[in-house]
Amino acid sequence: MLSSPAPVDEMPSLNHSYLCTQILRQLLQNPDCLALIELTLDIDRGLTPDISVYPSTALQPDFLEDVTRVSQMPLLAIEVISANQNIQDLLHKAKRLVAAGVKTVWVLEPYGRTVFVTTTDHPPAIAQDLRLETHGITIDFAALFQSDRPGH
Numbered sequence: 001m002l003s004s005p006a007p008v009d010e011m012p013s014l015n016h017s018y019l020c021t022q023i024l025r026q027l028l029q030n031p032d033c034l035a036l037i038e039l040t041l042d043i044d045r046g047l048t049p050d051i052s053v054y055p056s057t058a059l060q061p062d063f064l065e066d067v068t069r070v071s072q073m074p075l076l077a078i079e080v081i082s083a084n085q086n087i088q089d090l091l092h093k094a095k096r097l098v099a100a101g102v103k104t105v106w107v108l109e110p111y112g113r114t115v116f117v118t119t120t121d122h123p124p125a126i127a128q129d130l131r132l133e134t135h136g137i138t139i140d141f142a143a144l145f146q147s148d149r150p151g152h
Contacts, residue, residue: 015110016082020050022144023078023108032056033075033137042069043100047093049077053137073101075135080108087116094118104134108141115141 012020020037027035034054040046052074059072077097079090087109094105098118107116107124115127119134130142 013082013084016050016080019080019108019110019144023051023080023139026139026143027051027053027137030137034058036074039074040069041073041097041100041102042071043096047096047100049074049093049097049102049105050080051078052076053078073097073103075103076137077102077105078108078139079105081110091116091118091124094124106132106139108144110145113141113145 024035024037027033032055034056036052036054036059037050038048039052040048041052046069052070053076054072054074059070077094079093081087081090087107090107094107094116095118097105098120103120105118106127107118108114109116113130115130115132116124117127117132118124127141131138131140
């Protein structure tokens, strides 16, 4: 009897983890924003962007009573595509996030060094510049790839 292989979990890759960390480093330099990783938003059965960015005073943790789903939507959600993820799935996720109240979603596709931008006003589009700004939040995506130059 043949058995079908177990489903492969979508596990973040080295590039995914590296890029999320580098994005977070840039975000932490801005005192006006609060960047949270893997925060589950109260959308459908729960939707979890790689990084959610809020104004610095928008959320406060309560260490005596935790929250598993946050109803307040971030200004910005950032997704980084892993090797085992499909771009179409993440662009669909971006649309769902925006429909639920997230102002802007950036989806980074590392192989092509491409950022897809989805906003409440526009469907997903490829960013023309890799230094993006929204709601006072800036990320220089070109700087994220500096370590893969020859000699670095």
